[in-house]
Amino acid sequence: MSSQSKEVRVSAEPGDQPAAAPVVTQVPAPTDRAAAREVRTVAPTVAIQDLHAYYGDQHAVRGVSMTYAANEVTAMIGPSGCGKSTLVRCINRMHEEIVGARAQGTVTLDEADLYDDDVDPVSVRRTIGMVFQKPNPFPTMSIFDNVAAGLRLTGRRGDVKDRVETSLRGAGLWDEVKDRLARPGMGLSGGQQQRLCIARTIAVEPDVIIMDEPCSALDPVATLRIEELIEELKRDYTIIIVTHNMQQAARVADKTAFMLTGELVEFTDTRTIFTNPSDTRTEEYVTGKFG
Amino acid sequence: MTTIAPVAPRRRRTDKTMRGVLLAGTLIALVPLVFVVYYLLKQGLGALSWSFFTSDPSGRFLGDPGGVRSAIVGTVLIVGLASVIAVPLGIGIALYLVEYGKASRFANVVRYFVDVMTGVPSIVFGLFIYIVLVLSGIGGNFAGWKGSIALALLMLPVVSRSAEVVLNLVPDSLRESALALGSPRWRVVARIVLPTAMPGLVTGSLLAIARGAGETAPLLFTAFAVNSTTWNLGNQMNSLPIQIFNDVRQAQSNIVERAWGAALTLVLMILALTLLARLIQRRSRIA
Numbered sequence: 353m354s355s356q357s358k359e360v361r362v363s364a365e366p367g368d369q370p371a372a373a374p375v376v377t378q379v380p381a382p383t384d385r386a387a388a389r390e391v392r393t394v395a396p397t398v399a400i401q402d403l404h405a406y407y408g409d410q411h412a413v414r415g416v417s418m419t420y421a422a423n424e425v426t427a428m429i430g431p432s433g434c435g436k437s438t439l440v441r442c443i444n445r446m447h448e449e450i451v452g453a454r455a456q457g458t459v460t461l462d463e464a465d466l467y468d469d470d471v472d473p474v475s476v477r478r479t480i481g482m483v484f485q486k487p488n489p490f491p492t493m494s495i496f497d498n499v500a501a502g503l504r505l506t507g508r509r510g511d512v513k514d515r516v517e518t519s520l521r522g523a524g525l526w527d528e529v530k531d532r533l534a535r536p537g538m539g540l541s542g543g544q545q546q547r548l549c550i551a552r553t554i555a556v557e558p559d560v561i562i563m564d565e566p567c568s569a570l571d572p573v574a575t576l577r578i579e580e581l582i583e584e585l586k587r588d589y590t591i592i593i594v595t596h597n598m599q600q601a602a603r604v605a606d607k608t609a610f611m612l613t614g615e616l617v618e619f620t621d622t623r624t625i626f627t628n629p630s631d632t633r634t635e636e637y638v639t640g641k642f643g
Numbered sequence: 644m645t646t647i648a649p650v651a652p653r654r655r656r657t658d659k660t661m662r663g664v665l666l667a668g669t670l671i672a673l674v675p676l677v678f679v680v681y682y683l684l685k686q687g688l689g690a691l692s693w694s695f696f697t698s699d700p701s702g703r704f705l706g707d708p709g710g711v712r713s714a715i716v717g718t719v720l721i722v723g724l725a726s727v728i729a730v731p732l733g734i735g736i737a738l739y740l741v742e743y744g745k746a747s748r749f750a751n752v753v754r755y756f757v758d759v760m761t762g763v764p765s766i767v768f769g770l771f772i773y774i775v776l777v778l779s780g781i782g783g784n785f786a787g788w789k790g791s792i793a794l795a796l797l798m799l800p801v802v803s804r805s806a807e808v809v810l811n812l813v814p815d816s817l818r819e820s821a822l823a824l825g826s827p828r829w830r831v832v833a834r835i836v837l838p839t840a841m842p843g844l845v846t847g848s849l850l851a852i853a854r855g856a857g858e859t860a861p862l863l864f865t866a867f868a869v870n871s872t873t874w875n876l877g878n879q880m881n882s883l884p885i886q887i888f889n890d891v892r893q894a895q896s897n898i899v900e901r902a903w904g905a906a907l908t909l910v911l912m913i914l915a916l917t918l919l920a921r922l923i924q925r926r927s928r929i930a
Contacts, residue, residue, distance in 0.1 A: 446823055451745055478825030488816045492838045505826035505834055549820070556824055 403457030543574025690904025733802025790866030805847030
């Protein structure tokens with residue numbers, strides 16, 4: 353069994369990323385569930401060390417350390433305001449875009465320190481893609497341009513047609529939109545818009561995808577569609593998903609982390625956290641006693 | 644059993660009264676507007692003719708007073724140059740305030756001064772340019788481009804204030820998603836923020852241009868006035884507001900009529916500009 357890691361593409365110079373050939377290989381199976389699936393591309397591991405995040409004086413994330421395993425789906429659960437969204441926004445350095453917000457600690461992508469002084473946040477975000485709570489296609493653009501925007505915004509020139517098709521297929525949207533690529537992206541249904549946003553994210557070829565409550569604005573059918581997609585995507589990407597919906601965490605995640613008031617309470621296999629949690633606060637939350 | 648009460652007579656009466664008051668207010672506000680348009684057409688239409696647009700003011704007190712060609716050319720050139728200066732600069736200020744300055748102390752100071760500038764009377768800008776550029780004799784004394792700068796100063800805060808409002812309307816979620824794709828900030832602005840805000844930016848800029856086109860005071864002692872047509876912004880230039888200003892003070896009725904004709908021309912030009920902008924906007928909006 354060859355365990356070959358994909359090159360981590362965080363460079364100080366944006367736009368000169370080498371085209372990483374997909375490495376088809378097999379990684380050691382961390383859970384029973386993972387054993388059943390094949391890994392197409394080995395994605396990097398994300399590790400957080402003693403991360404603190406602030407909004408002005410407010411201390412939103414208080415010293416969290418955890419590791420997101422490669423090619424797995426890790427769910428972040430916890431009541432509103434527990435800091436789970438803030439935490440994941442620190443991973444792709446989006447947290448610092450908010451006025452008055454700052455973060456300290458270490459976040460590494462395999463070996464690369466994402467908070468190193470030399471690291472360009474722009475290139476971090478190309479490597480770690482993000483899907484937001486509300487589907488947010490660019491309103492002035494067509495379906496095609498929305499997906500191509502990922503490439504054009506990151507300064508890639510040349511023929512984007514193939515990449516757009518591959519990305520739309522990857523997001524499971526191609527068959528629904530292939531005849532109306534020139535129509536505005538805002539004309540799609542909510543679920544389709546969210547898959548369009550996923551297509552836009554994977555068009556940039558990230559290694560890790562963060563999803564911040566990607567289904568909270570969608571109906572159950574569209575939610576199921578996205579969850580199936582997540583299952584498919586983890587063959588190529590390391591996925592971090594923030595969710596309010598515990599059933600969703602149970603359905604899609606290999607591991608689940610429970611956060612409360614900015615601290616990580618428990619982080620283990622999804623099955624364990626829902627059936628046999630070791631912390632009473634976790635048990636109370638997953639059984640619906642609060643939150 | 645639930646009973647659903649009918650609308651109380653008192654509330655019905657209040658509703659009727661308030662609607663009446665609001666309607667009356669609207670009608671009162673319309674009265675001056677209607678009269679302005681009515682008089683403009685009544686007095687001005689008679690003055691319009693082919694030669695009105697193609698001949699310069701003759702400067703004679705008796706006989707044919709001539710047309711307003713030099714004033715139209717002057718207004719187009721002076722306002723054109725003023726727009727070229729004020730629109731990009733104003734949108735630039737707004738972009739800085741919204742995208743980069745945000746709530747910083749410097750940005751707030753800039754915002755405050757932009758607000759103060761909006762309230763400065765137009766004649767003050769004229770005086771300022773008169774002292775700085777005309778009295779100092781830079782590039783001759785009176786010149787069209789000096790009028791343009793005075794107008795640009797007047798238009799700048801209007802453009803910038805309206806652009807700031809429009810740029811703030813662009814949802815932050817769009818900026819966020821573009822940034823999260825790994826786009827540098829300048830590209831987010833150029834490719835996402837500006838195109839999304841474009842219709843509003845065009846409208847705001849046009850309002851400023853229309854405002855500038857109708858100003859008399861900043862041109863009085865900067866571009867001054869001259870009868871003959873010139874295409875050179877380095878010379879003294881005629882303009883429609885100045886033409887109107889000079890003509891209505893004359894005793895001869897045909898010269899006063901020319902003032903009305905010039906006023907109607909100015910209004911029609913601004914109307915055409917607005918319609919053009921609407922057309923561009925409609926075309927740029929995606930179906």
